[in-house]
Amino acid sequence: MNMQVSSFIPPVRTLMGPGPSDVSDRVLQALARPTVGHLDPTFIGLMDEIKQLLQYSFQTQNALTLPVSAPGSAGMETAFVNLIEPGDTVVVCQNGVFGGRMAENVKRIGAKLVLVEDDWGQPVSPQKLEDALKANPDASVVAFVHAETSTGARSDAATLCNLAAQYDCLSIVDAVTSLAGSELRVDDWGIDAIYSGTQKCLSCVPGISPVSFSDKAITRIRARKMPVQSWFLDLNLVLAYWDDTSAKRAYHHTAPVNSLYALHESLLVVKEEGLENSWARHKANHLKLKDGLESLGIEFLVDEDYRLPQLNAVKLPAGMTADQEATVRGRLLNEHGLEIGAGLGPFAGKIWRIGLMGHASSEANVEKCISALNDVL
Amino acid sequence: MNMQVSSFIPPVRTLMGPGPSDVSDRVLQALARPTVGHLDPTFIGLMDEIKQLLQYSFQTQNALTLPVSAPGSAGMETAFVNLIEPGDTVVVCQNGVFGGRMAENVKRIGAKLVLVEDDWGQPVSPQKLEDALKANPDASVVAFVHAETSTGARSDAATLCNLAAQYDCLSIVDAVTSLAGSELRVDDWGIDAIYSGTQKCLSCVPGISPVSFSDKAITRIRARKMPVQSWFLDLNLVLAYWDDTSAKRAYHHTAPVNSLYALHESLLVVKEEGLENSWARHKANHLKLKDGLESLGIEFLVDEDYRLPQLNAVKLPAGMTADQEATVRGRLLNEHGLEIGAGLGPFAGKIWRIGLMGHASSEANVEKCISALNDVL
Numbered sequence: 001m002n003m004q005v006s007s008f009i010p011p012v013r014t015l016m017g018p019g020p021s022d023v024s025d026r027v028l029q030a031l032a033r034p035t036v037g038h039l040d041p042t043f044i045g046l047m048d049e050i051k052q053l054l055q056y057s058f059q060t061q062n063a064l065t066l067p068v069s070a071p072g073s074a075g076m077e078t079a080f081v082n083l084i085e086p087g088d089t090v091v092v093c094q095n096g097v098f099g100g101r102m103a104e105n106v107k108r109i110g111a112k113l114v115l116v117e118d119d120w121g122q123p124v125s126p127q128k129l130e131d132a133l134k135a136n137p138d139a140s141v142v143a144f145v146h147a148e149t150s151t152g153a154r155s156d157a158a159t160l161c162n163l164a165a166q167y168d169c170l171s172i173v174d175a176v177t178s179l180a181g182s183e184l185r186v187d188d189w190g191i192d193a194i195y196s197g198t199q200k201c202l203s204c205v206p207g208i209s210p211v212s213f214s215d216k217a218i219t220r221i222r223a224r225k226m227p228v229q230s231w232f233l234d235l236n237l238v239l240a241y242w243d244d245t246s247a248k249r250a251y252h253h254t255a256p257v258n259s260l261y262a263l264h265e266s267l268l269v270v271k272e273e274g275l276e277n278s279w280a281r282h283k284a285n286h287l288k289l290k291d292g293l294e295s296l297g298i299e300f301l302v303d304e305d306y307r308l309p310q311l312n313a314v315k316l317p318a319g320m321t322a323d324q325e326a327t328v329r330g331r332l333l334n335e336h337g338l339e340i341g342a343g344l345g346p347f348a349g350k351i352w353r354i355g356l357m358g359h360a361s362s363e364a365n366v367e368k369c370i371s372a373l374n375d376v377l
Numbered sequence: 378m379n380m381q382v383s384s385f386i387p388p389v390r391t392l393m394g395p396g397p398s399d400v401s402d403r404v405l406q407a408l409a410r411p412t413v414g415h416l417d418p419t420f421i422g423l424m425d426e427i428k429q430l431l432q433y434s435f436q437t438q439n440a441l442t443l444p445v446s447a448p449g450s451a452g453m454e455t456a457f458v459n460l461i462e463p464g465d466t467v468v469v470c471q472n473g474v475f476g477g478r479m480a481e482n483v484k485r486i487g488a489k490l491v492l493v494e495d496d497w498g499q500p501v502s503p504q505k506l507e508d509a510l511k512a513n514p515d516a517s518v519v520a521f522v523h524a525e526t527s528t529g530a531r532s533d534a535a536t537l538c539n540l541a542a543q544y545d546c547l548s549i550v551d552a553v554t555s556l557a558g559s560e561l562r563v564d565d566w567g568i569d570a571i572y573s574g575t576q577k578c579l580s581c582v583p584g585i586s587p588v589s590f591s592d593k594a595i596t597r598i599r600a601r602k603m604p605v606q607s608w609f610l611d612l613n614l615v616l617a618y619w620d621d622t623s624a625k626r627a628y629h630h631t632a633p634v635n636s637l638y639a640l641h642e643s644l645l646v647v648k649e650e651g652l653e654n655s656w657a658r659h660k661a662n663h664l665k666l667k668d669g670l671e672s673l674g675i676e677f678l679v680d681e682d683y684r685l686p687q688l689n690a691v692k693l694p695a696g697m698t699a700d701q702e703a704t705v706r707g708r709l710l711n712e713h714g715l716e717i718g719a720g721l722g723p724f725a726g727k728i729w730r731i732g733l734m735g736h737a738s739s740e741a742n743v744e745k746c747i748s749a750l751n752d753v754l
Contacts, residue, residue, distance in 0.1 A: 005430065005648065008423050008641050010413045020634060023412045031635060032409035035400045035582060036387045037716045046385050053382065069584060070447035073609045073630040104608050199631055205412060207446060207584060207633030229606050231481050232450045251721070253450040254576055256584030257397060258408060259636065264385050271382065339414045344628070 013333070014360070016369055017341035018149050018311060019177070020199035020206045021357035023262075027204055030265035031258050038255040046264055047255075048244050053267035057179060057202075057275065058194065058212045060186035064235065065212040066242040067263055068195070069256050072176040075195030075209025077105060078233045079172045080143075082213075082221050083193055086110035089139045091132050091169070093117075093124040095155070096148035097344045098174055106143075109229065114139060120148075120346060121313070123306045124155040126163060133167040142169045147178035149200075150344040152313030152353065153302045154182065158189040165190055170217055176200060179210065180270050181282045181310035181357055192217040198259075201282070201310055203358030204266035208259050266358075282309040285361045289354065292370035296377065301351055310361065312354040313347075317377060322349025328376050336372040390710070391737070393746055394718035395526050395688060396554070397576035397583045398734035400639075404581055407642035408635050415632040423641055424632075425621050430644035434556060434579075434652065435571065435589050437563035441612065442589040443619045444640055445572070446633050449553040452572030452586025454482060455610045456549045457520075459590075459598050460570055463487035466516045468509050468546070470494075470501040472532070473525035474721045475551055483520075486606065491516060497525075497723060498690070500683045501532040503540060510544040519546045524555035526577075527721040529690030529730065530679045531559065535566040542567055547594055553577060556587065557647050558659045558687035558734055569594040575636075578659070578687055580735030581643035585636050643735075659686040662738045666731065669747035673754065678728055687738065689731040690724075694754060699726025705753055713749040 015022045036043050054065045068075045080102070084090055088111040092102045095118040106113045116132045118125050124144050133139060142164035146157045157173055164171040170192040178184050181201030186194055192214040199206035213221075213235070221228075221235055228234040232253065240250035270278055286309030290300070293314060301313040316325050325342070329352075332338045341353035354369060356362075392399045413420050431442045445452045457479070461467055465488040469479045472495040483490045493509045495502050501521050510516060519541035523534045534550055541548040547569040555561050558578030563571055569591040576583035590598075590612070598605075598612055605611040609630065617627035647655055663686030667677070670691060678690040693702050702719070706729070709715045718730035731746060733739075 005426050005645055007407065007645065008410075008426070008638055010410050010423075010638070011417075011419055012411050013413050013417065015412065015414060017414055019631060020412050020414060023635075028409040028411070028635075030384060032405040033385070033387050034389050034405070035392065035397050035576075036390050037392060037394055037397060038583070040388075040390065040710070040716065042388055046387075049382050049385070070451060070609070071630045071633065074447060074451075077607060077609045101608065108604055108606050108608055197631065199412075205633070205635040206415070206631045207636055227485055229485050230454060231478065231485055232447070232454045253448045254396060254574065254583045256448065256582065256636070258400075258405075258582040259584055259633070261385055261387070268382055268384065333417070339417065 012337060014338045014365060014368060016355050016360055016365060017339045018353045018355050019197065019357060021203050021355060022360040023203055023205055024359045027262050027265045031205060031262035033261050035257050038257055039249065039251065043257065044249060046260065047242065050260060050264050050267065051244060053264065053271060054210050057267060057270055058186045059184065059188065060212050062186065062212045062214055064218055064239065067260065068209040068211055069253065070209060071207055072195060072197035072209045074233065075211050076101065076174060077230065078211055078235065079193040079195050080105040081109060081228050081230050081233055082235045083141055083170055083172065083217060084109050084111050085224060085226055088141065089114060089136055090141045090143065091116060091129065091136065091139050093129055093144035095122055095124050095151065095153060096120050096145065097150035098145045098148060102143045121151045121153055121301045123153050124160060126156065126159050129160060129163055133163065139167065139169055141172060143172040145174040147175065147182065147308050149177045149311060150347065151301065152308045152311045153306050154308050157191065161190040170220060177308065177311055180275065180278050182279055182308060186212055198263055201358045202266045202270065203360065204262050205259060208256065208263055282356060282361050285356045285363060285366055286312065288363060288366045289356060289369065292366060296373055310355060310357045312356065313351050314354065315351055325349060331376045332372050338369060338372050389714060391715045391742060391745060393732050393737055393742060394716045395730045395732050396574065396734060398580050398732055399737040400580055400582055401736045404639050404642045408582060408639035410638055412634050415634055416626065416628065420634065421626060423637065424619065427637060427641050427644065428621060430641065430648060431587050434644060434647055435563045436561065436565065437589050439563065439589045439591055441595055441616065444637065445586040445588050446630065447586060448584055449572060449574035449586045451610065452588050453478065453551060454607065455588055455612065456570040456572055457482040458486060458605050458607050458610055459612045460518055460547055460549065460594060461486050461488050462601060462603055465518065466491060466513055467518045467520065468493060468506065468513065468516050470506055470521035472499055472501050472528065472530060473497050473522065474527035475522045475525060479520045498528045498530055498678045500530050501537060503533065503536050506537060506540055510540065516544065516546055518549060520549035522551040524552065524559065524685050526554045526688060527724065528678065529685045529688045530683050531685050534568065538567045547597060554685065554688055557652065557655050559656055559685060563589055575640055578735040579643045579647065580737065581639050582636060585633065585640055659733060659738050662733045662740060662743055663689065665740060665743045666733060666746065669743060673750055687732060687734045689733065690728050691731065692728055702726060708753045709749050715746060715749050
């Protein structure tokens, strides 16, 4: 190779897109502590603490609560390939990009997909879900996104999971953007399978997906007729390593040791602040951002009742083209070191997504964002 | 939760097991640099450099060369689910734990498995492979492990890949433990699909799997009749993000940004040393370790011709029981801060695996290991 390569020194950014969010120095320091073996007794102790901290963050007593060693997309796939077999009927509620990804998972498993569609930017309609469940009495799973990262819309997870249970379905919930950023109660809401990501409101480095499964979900997994199609994501095998009731941890794959140091620290930050306090902080900073954006004449995409405080999807200023919006984001990045997110899919070139997630949800960041937008618009 | 949790401060270990290996301060510092977005222009530049550095480390010009955002097991699954369809016939050569995992992948895809077995500790037999290929003219893929991490045996990858090509099969090669630790030439040897891990001879943090695919392999993937069963590992989708010939990088999943900083730095270390120099260093330190172990009366499991310098599998001292060997490893860890590896599967309680991988392959570590073993035996 002829190229000249040197160490990569990243610029310092303020990350107010749809994730990754700013990672605090405290978490980066934890990340960089010396690597130990994945079977080291001290590391096994760390795994137990991570499990308990995740149970707190998810508000669950689920024994099967652990971090999958890969990003949120793999957490999604873990839920789908373990709970669904070829030929099963699965209802997926889609109101954005990530519901579409759920549907793609169902198809690749060879299951029958029942798609319940709502407009992007709207929450999932419980009425439409109930209609679909009535029309498909053989459905065994209902899946939806709690906090649609592509639109900033929050759906009513408690109501949707309750409907799923009424019709004898397990529920799979995407909480990639909601965990620690807005109210989420796995046990109270009757969620059977949930997955999230580390790079949103936990403000940890990207690459890990916390998941949790109810006892009903475990029973379903144990009763499978066919093996899980993915060896890497087979919970029967992963469990043998994460099961803290077993004296002997069976090796499955080498855990991402340093990323788990960082996850532990970021979960500890959430616990120290208190989950409800974290939700309240996200809400308060969202309201400040809202005032600032409105003073610039910028409107929200989502109705007030369903807005995610951690992910503010807003319409472009009147008359702005896709090229112009890319230029604005480029100037924010280059002149202000500020990253905000573009639209995805049908919203590309039509909206911005301004994240106030985890460590990045601060009054200072709200002010920085409004002032920078004011400068470049 | 009632538990008291505080920040995790890991002990400082010398990692001479089968991986993870010691991560240098230089790589840990790179890991902890501030997180940027996965679509940041500077990060896209980093991705291009990682690709070129991986091409150098693999000794390949393959355009499809990238790090999978998950551990080596996921790299294995990436190769299998992309190159194999249900109903295909696949020859897997098994001479240890990881060949068995390959077979498991084939079964879960719904392909026909032809297993070629060799004794654990022996290399894969080219004659047995050729017999199997003659007996199964419909075979489309041959898979084997170049460096069996469970036994320390090296197989002759060039000969095996040549046989695969003669019989119109693509080759899938597990190089988790070999990459950067012993000779490996993807293009010269005609390897069609290869995967490795970051936590062995690259001495990077665990959690990422470098992979590379030949043009023949890409043609096979493009000609698939069925979609890849894994959305997360579908190379058609992953490529849209990693394709450096495309001006627009399509979002697939959020890249593990900080782990890729570390991978970049660890690959840079390899390039600075020079690949051949790295192979020679692993060999020289292996020979020193061999002298020391033999002076303690400890024998190798694998014949000299097939020994991996980076992973030294040795028999327990005569008469030592499984309980006693666990005690020895515990004392090495607790009294000397030294981790060596236990046996896996049928070798559990029967062998030790002493790694001299990457940054951990040093004269000082050889001396530390021999002196610590001498103390506790």
